[in-house]
Amino acid sequence: YPTTEQGLGALVTKPNAAPVPENWRGPYLKKGIPKDPWGRPYLYRYPGERNQEDYDLYSYGADGVEGGEDDIINWDEAEEQ
Numbered sequence: 001y002p003t004t005e006q007g008l009g010a011l012v013t014k015p016n017a018a019p020v021p022e023n024w025r026g027p028y029l030k031k032g033i034p035k036d037p038w039g040r041p042y043l044y045r046y047p048g049e050r051n052q053e054d055y056d057l058y059s060y061g062a063d064g065v066e067g068g069e070d071d072i073i074n075w076d077e078a079e080e081q
Helices: none
Strands: 043-045 056-059
Touching: none
Parallel strands: none
Antiparallel strands: 043 056
């Protein structure tokens, strides 16, 4: 996975930030990086804080503020409790 610093842009353009993937064969997304349903960029972190052996991909929803029912997340909040 791309690092947090490389971000989701690494799916479209070969990153030049370390570690540079020598076997990059993209672009992996033909239409670019999609926005969330409210037109904002998705937030990405690797390694993830919530998915520690994977990545975190999330949006803070319509209000743009963390927390609330409109957040989009790729982790199971039930497992955190």
